[in-house]
């Protein structure tokens with residue numbers, strides 16, 4: 001069973017897409033969608049997140 005009380009609806013502050021994610025997700029706390037969260041802003045520049053994009057562009 002999925003406990004929807006642990007999910008939060010919000011609009012991504014970057015692209016304004018509506019999304020629903022678990023409250024424990026980092027992207028939920030940053031109010032970003034999955035797509036924008038995968039492309040970190042330059043000033044934030046976390047060390048993770050670049051591998052997925054490299055895999056996609058390799059095809």
Ligand SMILES: [Zn+2]
Pocket residue numbers: 012013014015016017032033034035036037
């Ligand atoms: Zn977004």
